[in-house]
Amino acid sequence: MKSSSNRFRSVCPLDCPDTCSLSVEVQDHRVISVTGNSEHPITKGVICHKVRKFPTRVHHPERILYPLKRTGKKGDFAFQRISWEEAYEEIITKFQEIIQIHGAEAILPYSFYGNMGILNSEGMDRRFFHRLGASHLERAICNSAGKQGVQYTMGMSAGIDPEDSIHAKLFIIWGSNLISTNMHQAVYINEAKKRGAKVIVIDVHRNRTARLADQFIQLRPGTDTALALGLIHILIHENYINQDFINKYTHGYPELEKAAQPYTPEYVSAITGVSKEDIIQLARMYGKISPSLIRVGNGLQHHDNGGMMIRTIFCLPALTGQWGQKGGGALKENSGFFDFNRDLIQRPDLHPNPKARSINMNQLGDALLFSQPPVYALFVYNSNPAQVAPDQTAVRKGLMREDLFTIVHDLFLTDTCRYADLVLPATSHFENLDLYRSYWHLYLQLHEPVIQPIGECKSNFTLFKELAHRMGFTEEAFQVTEAEMIQEILEGSDSPYLKEITYDKLKEQGFIKLAVPKELTFPATIPTPSGKIEFYSEQMRQVALPPVPTYIPIQDDPNYPLIFVSGPNHQYLNSTFANIPSLQHLEGKPILHIHPEDAQERLIQTGDKIEVYNKRGYCKLYANVTTDVLPKTVVSQGLWWDDQEKHLESVNHLTSQKLADMGGGATFFSTNVEVRVDTRANR
Ligand SMILES: Nc1nc2c(c(=O)[nH]1)N[C@H]1C(S)=C(S)[C@@H](COP(=O)(O)OP(=O)(O)OC[C@H]3O[C@@H](n4cnc5c(=O)[nH]c(N)nc54)[C@H](O)[C@@H]3O)O[C@H]1N2
Ligand SMILES: Nc1nc2c(c(=O)[nH]1)N[C@H]1C(S)=C(S)[C@@H](COP(=O)(O)OP(=O)(O)OC[C@H]3O[C@@H](n4cnc5c(=O)[nH]c(N)nc54)[C@H](O)[C@@H]3O)O[C@H]1N2
Ligand code: SF4
Ligand SMILES: [Mo]
DSSP: OOSSOEEEEEEOOSSOTTOOEEEEEEETTEEEEEEEOTTSTTTTTOOOHHHHTHHHHHTOTTOOOSOEEEOSOTTSOOEEEOOHHHHHHHHHHHHHHHHHHHOGGGEEEEEOOSSOOHHHHHTHHHHHHHHHTOOEEEOOSSSHHHHHHHHHHHSSSOOOOGGGGGGOSEEEEESOOHHHHOHHHHHHHHHHHHTTOEEEEEESBOOGGGGGOSEEEEOOTTOHHHHHHHHHHHHHHTTOSOHHHHHHHEEOHHHHHHHHTTOOHHHHHHHHOOOHHHHHHHHHHHHHOSSEEEEEOSSTTSSTTHHHHHHHHHHHHHHTTOTTSTTOEEESOOGGGOOOOHHHHHOGGGOSOTTOOEEEGGGHHHHHHHOSSOOOEEEEESOOHHHHSSOHHHHHHHHTOTTOEEEEEESSOOTTGGGOSEEEEBOOGGGSOEEEOOSSSOEEEEEOOSSOOOTTOBOHHHHHHHHHHHTTOOSGGGTOOHHHHHHHHHHTOOOGGGTTOOHHHHHHHSEEEOOOOGGGSTTTOOOSTTSSEESSOHHHHHTTSOSSOOOOOOOOOTTSOEEEEOOOOSSSBTTBTTTOHHHHHHHOSOEEEEOHHHHHHTTOOTTOEEEEEOSSOEEEEEEEEOTTBOTTEEEOOOOOOOBTTTTBOOGGGTSOOOOOSSTTOOOTTOEEEEEEEOTTOOO
């Protein structure tokens, strides 16, 4: 790379729906500035603050630059430098020993989307673990409950093209903090507002996004199915429904009508805490204004009843006939449109054991402590389970096992590295070739490296390819280069949306929009078993789920009467960036928002260091007494790294490994806790 200043096109690799196109300035092999690409139709030159700080992350003095081997006890963070050859040797010897004694299922990969690049998050890595014969990992920590709920209802996990959302006249932002988590959706909403659109925010927390709202509707956690059924009840009773649309495109209307019958405004108000008047007004507004768009967030599905909540909300646009009107319908995610041939990318056919077990990543704690046969090796990459996985007390106890061999591949010494036998240095995405899709907009993007790998860092792709060679895997799947894998992916898909996209075109243009013609979107195509939007789902009945929308309350616990909602914050991306001082500074301290009634009862004041606890464990936070939350709901934002000096540890000590109603989803937000002033506080 030339040493003069140069600008390159790049992509944001983070697990964020916006998947921005970036413009990166490089000087002397260093990334010196990152801004939004003004040519990208969605990014339009604007990105979030945290990613403008990416140069600090890439060239951070604490980046891991070479392989490390544990020298002290687990948990001590004591390592010594070793060579890659030694690291590979250690892994191969250990894996072969484990396979020989216990079988390959005793090895478990643990990864998520720390880098969303297809090659580096579900490419060579998956091929390697399949060929190895390892246990499968069910990657259900983020969106799986709601995705399943949408699939039951609509047949695929898709909504509308967000670029059409400026045409909506009514926006309902339902359980999404999109000012922080999906900022370009907020840009479209502001544009629509200028054209006269109304905005409603439905949330348990008066979050940053509530500032966008003409009306903020605050409800109790996990009660959204009841609210949606209440809206359905009024829409039917006051005849706001679109009977033609219902007849033509939906299945099970009589059953839905019956299911909504008991959900009078009084009854719904008692469940949700929303006033009867607000419920009626919201229903009437939804009945009258068209096109309307419901932007459903990821927060909702992180409840015991998360899948059902999202499914029920997705019944609303069908009832008033919003689908097919420009800007009308609902949008949770659009990953369904990126219809790649997964089997070709990930090669499950290489797995020697078709019956190999699958471990849900939300139950890592139990998997490490109790699974039979036991897990003897854990390989972590693209994820930081010692912060993000629920039930940290169990997770960390498992990670402390002396007979567990743990490898962590990351850019930094995260809390997970604390428990590693081997730490391997990962490149940042700036150093790699990869392909990026979005789970919100419809552009596929190519990423070409803008700098050389730093230190001895290797990409996930290179790491798993080299490991495969050393394990003696000779299949062609392990011979391909990154460019060849991209070509395989593009050429191997039968999807009509991807037909026109080639590697050459991507190299030239950087990003290309999927060809999603109108006749391939709702309501023209509804790939459910009935071919219609399913208010009644036979598929659900067959797996013992209620086939029509049904409100099932989240679990109460009289000993721990507060519901603890711990979503992401503004400046971090899950636990990524939590080690960047300027971003830490902007976030301040890890806070617990608590209602004045609850605070008073417990003699808690703003600024107090408090202990939040339940039967699984505790974490310490600083109180903020506020009416931004309802009584009995407490909210904390952000996944902070442990701070041993201040005795601050993960909020996930409180969350549980229990799974949601659908898709094996996580239930982070259905967490019962109690709170007290931390008497041992060092404030
Ligand atoms: N800045 C930033 N952006 C991010 C992330 C990040 O960490 N930081 N993370 C990324 C990832 S991986 C994801 S999954 C998304 C998540 O981002 P979002 O989709 O916005 O989801 P959350 O922030 O988890 O939750 C959204 C809202 O749901 C509310 N909520 C919780 N329970 C309920 C309920 O029962 N009913 C209702 N109506 N509301 C409820 C919460 O108070 C919160 O305001 O953001 C992505 N973008
Ligand atoms: N309490 C609570 N817990 C939650 C959530 C919540 O809202 N509340 N949100 C949940 C959700 S929605 C999600 S998606 C998960 C996210 O959980 P994770 O996917 O684990 O997210 P991060 O904490 O960002 O960790 C990603 C790690 O990958 C590393 N990384 C980045 N790029 C690369 C690379 O190219 N190679 C390798 N090897 N490593 C790389 C980063 O440095 C970082 O340490 O957390 C979940 N946990
Ligand atoms: S984190 Fe999201 S908003 Fe920020 S640059 Fe990346 S994709 Fe864009
Ligand atoms: Mo997520």
